[in-house]
Amino acid sequence: MRRAAKADDNQPVIVKSFRQLGWTVAHTHMIGRGFPDTVVSKQLPSGLKFTAVIEIKDGAKPKSSQALTPDEVVWREAWQGEYKIINSIEAVLEYHDWVMKKF
Template sequence: MRRAAKVDANQPEIVQALRQAGATVQSLAAVGSGVPDLLVGFQGKTALIEVKDSAKPPSARCLTEDQLDWHGKWRGGTLAVVCDVDSALRVLGVMKRGELMEAF
């Protein structure tokens, strides 16, 4: 039996900031199986973002085994783990410059 998708407490704030910066954002949290939380489109580019809550202790912000496995197999473009609005907006900066980013 699959559990309901959990969304980190800071995810709505991050989604709002990304949208205000001009990105389109789709939550993928319900997919599970290690798939990142957010699908982000910005200036013709796409990124996947895993959201972790910076209010939690570092041990609670680690990627799960499913996430580590999924991230390790990803062969696409930008994939990032963010803990706050500033780090999420930095992902948009990387997308704007066309750099490849993989941040854990």
């Protein structure tokens, strides 16, 4: 029997940070089997709509505890779209700035 997927402790603040920056966030951590924790999207000033899958790791934990699981590694390697690992509010801000400058 498959174990229920559990959200990282910092997921609520990560999600709140994305939403405060104007992103739409869909929770997907319960899908399991390596699927990332959230899907985020944002309409950019250019009119483009940008979507990414976000794997949330708890930056307060040791680096060894933030490693991807084997299922997450397989999923990431097969994914052909935008994929990002986020572990803090600062990482959300950096990613937001990167997206806004790039697109």
